Amino acid sequence: xxxxxxxxxxxxxxxxxxxxxxxxxxxxxxxxxxxxxxxxxxxxxxxxxxxxxxxxxxxxxxxxxxxxxxxxxxxxxxxxxxxxxxxxxxxxxxxxxxxxxxxxxxxxxxxxxxxxxxxxxxxxxxxxxxxxxxxxxxxxxxxxxxxxxxxxxxxxxxxxxxxxxxxxxxxxxxxxxxxxxxxxxxxxxxxxxxxxxxxxxxxxxxxxxxxxxxxxxxxxxxxxxxxxxxxxxxxxxxxxxxxxxxxxxxxxxxxxxxxxxxxxxxxxxxxxxxxxxxxxxxxxxxxxxxxxxxxxxxxxxxxxxxxxxxxxxxxxxxxx
Ligand code: XMP
Numbered sequence: 001x002x003x004x005x006x007x008x009x010x011x012x013x014x015x016x017x018x019x020x021x022x023x024x025x026x027x028x029x030x031x032x033x034x035x036x037x038x039x040x041x042x043x044x045x046x047x048x049x050x051x052x053x054x055x056x057x058x059x060x061x062x063x064x065x066x067x068x069x070x071x072x073x074x075x076x077x078x079x080x081x082x083x084x085x086x087x088x089x090x091x092x093x094x095x096x097x098x099x100x101x102x103x104x105x106x107x108x109x110x111x112x113x114x115x116x117x118x119x120x121x122x123x124x125x126x127x128x129x130x131x132x133x134x135x136x137x138x139x140x141x142x143x144x145x146x147x148x149x150x151x152x153x154x155x156x157x158x159x160x161x162x163x164x165x166x167x168x169x170x171x172x173x174x175x176x177x178x179x180x181x182x183x184x185x186x187x188x189x190x191x192x193x194x195x196x197x198x199x200x201x202x203x204x205x206x207x208x209x210x211x212x213x214x215x216x217x218x219x220x221x222x223x224x225x226x227x228x229x230x231x232x233x234x235x236x237x238x239x240x241x242x243x244x245x246x247x248x249x250x251x252x253x254x255x256x257x258x259x260x261x262x263x264x265x266x267x268x269x270x271x272x273x274x275x276x277x278x279x280x281x282x283x284x285x286x287x288x289x290x291x292x293x294x295x296x297x298x299x300x301x302x303x304x305x306x307x308x309x310x311x312x313x314x315x316x317x318x319x320x
Contacts, residue, residue, distance in 0.1 A: 007181035264302070
């Protein structure tokens, strides 16, 4: 049983001191690795790890080809400003090869997890000589995976897998007692830029969690463009999270007076405190119309844009 630390009333400084001590003790004189995706959780872990280990923590950004527009460059720049050097590891081909032909959600998740931990990170760890991987698993990830709702990409030990045996390194999870609201408090106290700790959540499987059916470079390209429109338009909405999803079914539309059997994009925008429950944000209809206009305009091949109005549960925040 993991003991939850509730954000409200939490002693953030004491939490940070405790986790810094825990990381130092586990790593000893050695080095550790962490994979930064630019999401809130991995950003906070990066800062926590650097406070504990300084240059003995090596931070990598795994470019899996599933990231948002300009993400790698932006993350490298933001962390450089914080004095943290981030190395970008190009693994695009490996991830797309691993995802080829898969359309079942759990099989896709499994393929991403395998590629990430067993191949890419294992290689990085091996060549660096590190024995520990630091990662930003939070309580909600553990609960949903253990309950069998979704296999969150970063859940390893809680599924009975020994990472040392399976991949050759230990995993440290300093945020596992927290939920998103607690993680944000820690991020703020660690001096992360607001752009990072206020960021909307982004899933471990990245844009692959937003492509229903097979994940190909072309389909990721379409959802990446739509995501960029949605994020630009809703950044001041105050919502907990917003996203674009690419559907598998095609629908009939028309373009230039001709039938066009095109793609469908679903927009989701959520109000939530900690992602356990969520409800669709009541966006003004004018905003929805503008979203549709811009997506149809900027993403070639899309003929339909819908807005999700179902709450979690029974929906989940991500579609895959
Ligand atoms: P769901 O979709 O389970 O998402 O309601 C809950 C929150 O966790 C974020 N998140 C993930 N979701 N797989 C997911 O399905 C992952 O690996 C993952 N990592 C993070 C999600 O974006 C939402 O905020």
